[in-house]
Amino acid sequence: MLSHDPDTSPRTALSLDPEDWAAFRARAHAMLDAAIDKMATAREGRVWTPFPDEVRDRFALEETGLSPDEVDETLRALLPYGVGNTHPRFFGWVHGSGTPSNLLADITAAALNAxxxxxxxxxxxxxxxxxxxxxxxxxxxxxxxxxxxxxxxxxxxxxxxxxxxxxxxxxxxxxxxxxxxxxxxxxxxxxxxxxxxxxxxxxxxxxxxxxxxxxxxxxxxxxxxxxxxxxxxxxxxxxxxxxxxxxxxxxxxxxxxxxxxxxxxxxxxxxxxxxxxxxxxxxxxxxxxxxxxxxxxxxxxxxxxxxxxxxxxxxxxxxxxxxxxxxxxxxxxxxxxxxxxxxxxxxxxxxxxxxxxxxFRALKVWAQIAEHGADKLGALITRNCDQAAYLADRIVETPALELLLPVSMQICCFRLVRDGLSATDLDRLNAEIVVQLQLQGIAAPSTTRIDGKLAIRVNITNHRTRREDLDLLLRETLRIGAEL
Ligand SMILES: Cc1ncc(COP(=O)(O)O)c(C=O)c1O
CATH class of the missing domain: 3.40.640.10 (Type I PLP-dependent aspartate aminotransferase-like (Major domain))
Structure with a gap:
């Protein structure tokens, strides 16, 4: 008979739990700080940044058994490379912008691991x-x-x-x-x-x-x-x-x-x-x-x-x-x-x-509604609709821009127009404007076709967006259009 239990013996114990809980607590706090820093500065900097090869290579999983510090450093290196939807000028497809408090519900759900x-x-x-x-x-x-x-x-x-x-x-x-x-x-x-x-x-x-x-x-x-x-x-x-x-x-x-x-x-x-x-x-x-x-x-x-x-x-x-x-x-x-x-x-x-x-997805949904309340969440939806209507008004009063469809809710589709360009060239011009807005980190609209015409499509399901972000979008659309 074994004189010691191999599952608990310090020499042979095999577990995924930390050996040093105090050190783990410090690690977790540092990671939380990094996450909060990212969210507190959501308005700053580029909307989207392509994922650099050198960071990507760190995820190749060729190496295992990294130290906790190495893993955490690699995780933190990822934080600038989201899709961009936490930024107030992310207008592509239909993405929500998330909330910092949801992080806490996610931590609770992860701890329960239900x-x-x-x-x-x-x-x-x-x-x-x-x-x-x-x-x-x-x-x-x-x-x-x-x-x-x-x-x-x-x-x-x-x-x-x-x-x-x-x-x-x-x-x-x-x-x-x-x-x-x-x-x-x-x-x-x-x-x-x-x-x-x-x-x-x-x-x-x-x-x-x-x-x-x-x-x-x-x-x-x-x-x-x-x-x-x-x-x-x-x-x-x-x-x-x-x-x-x-x-x-x-x-x-x-x-x-x-x-x-x-x-x-x-x-x-x-x-x-x-x-x-x-x-x-x-x-x-x-x-x-x-x-x-x-x-x-x-x-x-x-x-x-x-x-x-x-x-x-x-x-x-x-x-x-x-x-x-x-x-x-x-x-x-x-x-x-x-x-x-x-x-x-x-x-x-x-x-x-x-x-x-x-x-346990339901927990973060519950936390969002419980903390912010249905009225405030609803008011933010109304505000996004007002913002889309504001953007449409600005487009209509700008001769170089064409509103492609009246705004129904929170989506505004428009394009830059220029005399003498064929329909195909206008499509190409507007597609390139969208790519440049994204690559230059200014804003992230997406494209679609409205009645056959390529549209710059601005979707506003973003609680961080302000009218000044929409003004900037139009200013930069006109600048890039003039440069192309
Ligand atoms: C109208 C509509 N239906 C369905 C979907 C698909 O939803 P999900 O991406 O959550 O699967 C979307 C996504 O944007 C949508 O806009």
Whole structure:
């Protein structure tokens, strides 16, 4: 028999915990200071800086067993090379800007290190309470259910699989779609995550009909009605319509009331992609424009966009827990519930989506709402809309600039114009202006096409942005344009 326990003997002990907790505490405090320094100076310096090769090489993992100091130094070296969305002049795509206080929730979640696939523990309860808050925010019924997920792309897959299975009486879980010609509808301006979900749930992207938009970039309801009739006549089985509450190109909102009416009349599942727009529900200005959202069968939206929760966090809400469970619930022996103990508790998150192991995303969402409050978060959304309208006004009064579409919410699309340039050359000029704004570290808009024209696209989902940042953007756009 061994005279000592090899698991605790100082000579042979093998553990990932620090040997010296006091030294670890000092390390952690230093790292926290570096993180806070970065956030306290978010307004300063370049918006985006390309990742230098010499820093990249330090992550090649050719060397292991680095000392804690070496690891920490390498981690700190990474801090200047984010995507730039913590900076007030990050205007690309649709990114939230994060908050310093979210770091604290992330530290708590990391310390708990909870697996939220199921079981009976605090994280599950916090997530349930958050989902219930969302249910009430969107006036969904008591029978609704939801799950905190990585983002709207994942939420959409869950929603569309639930819709598909509900249409097929859930037999599709074992039998597949068995040749049923299910088709769905969304607008030509809808985000690509809807087509991707069609691909992933086995219907194929062709089964998603892209309905043209009206001049104001909202789904054309007359053409939608016509498309459904034509599909039925051709032997297809229309099962879903996906409305957009905040389109990715221009921030437009489909007529959600009309879509809800049509879905009911045509017996379609009514899904809404509200990736950023749905949380307009917190804004006194936007709330009236979201009428009809409360009638959705499923809603996908993000906290990491307009709620500024640190990446990543989104949500899927479904109107009927019965349908949601019908599409995902599966409790093999090793995941069965017990009456008491750690395996107790009602529905487990694993029954509401494809993931078993998952982290505690709900905590940082809870902390954001608990600390800043729905009113302040909503006021910041309204302010971003005011800022986009201000930018549009400045563009309209500047002869060298063209506003490509009226501002609907927080996205403003425009371009520089110059007499004598062909359409192709104008596109090239504006694309280069965007690249130069990014490379010079001045601002980070992105590009898209509006009615065929390449647009400088400014999305403002940023609580740090001020009007002076927008003035600077226009000044620098004109300067770079004149230099090119
Ligand atoms: C309208 C819309 N839908 C869906 C998405 C995808 O969301 P996520 O990136 O959180 O998966 C986005 C992302 O910008 C979006 O703007």
């Amino acid at each position: 697996n939220t696939g199921g079981r009976n523990h605090a994280a599950i309860e916090v997530e349930r309470l958050l989902v219930d808050w969302c249910r009430r925010l969107f006036s969904f019924p008591d029978a609704a259910s939801g799950l905190i997920v990585s983002g709207t792309s994942m939420a959409t897959i869950i929603a569309l699989k639930t819709a598909r299975d509900a249409r097929l009486g859930f037999a599709s879980r074992t039998d597949g779609v068995c040749g049923r010609k299910l088709v769905g509808y969304t607008s030509a301006e809808a985000h690509a995550c809807i087509a991707r979900a069609f691909d992933m749930i086995g219907l194929g992207t062709d089964a998603l009909r892209k309905v043209p938009v009206t001049r104001d970039h909202r789904m054309d309801i007359a053409l939608l009605t016509q498309a459904i009739a034509e599909d039925r006549a051709a032997g297809f089985d229309p099962f879903l319509v996906a409305g957009t509450c905040g389109s990715v190109n221009a921030g437009t909102i489909d007529d959600l009331e009309a879509l809800a009416d049509l879905a009911r009349a045509q017996q379609l599942w009514f899904h809404v992609d509200g990736a950023f727009g749905a949380l307009g529900m917190l804004s006194d200005r936007l709330r009236p424009r979201l009428k009809g959202l409360e009638r959705a069968d499923s809603l996908a939206f993000d906290f990491h966009k307009w709620l500024h929760v640190n990446y990543d966090a989104g949500c899927i809400l479904t109107r009927s827990e019965r349908d949601h469970l019908g599409a995902f619930s599966d409790r093999p022996d090793y995941l069965k519930s017990a009456d008491r103990g750690l395996a107790a508790g009602g529905t487990w998150p694993v029954e509401l989506g494809p993931e078993l192991s998952r982290g």
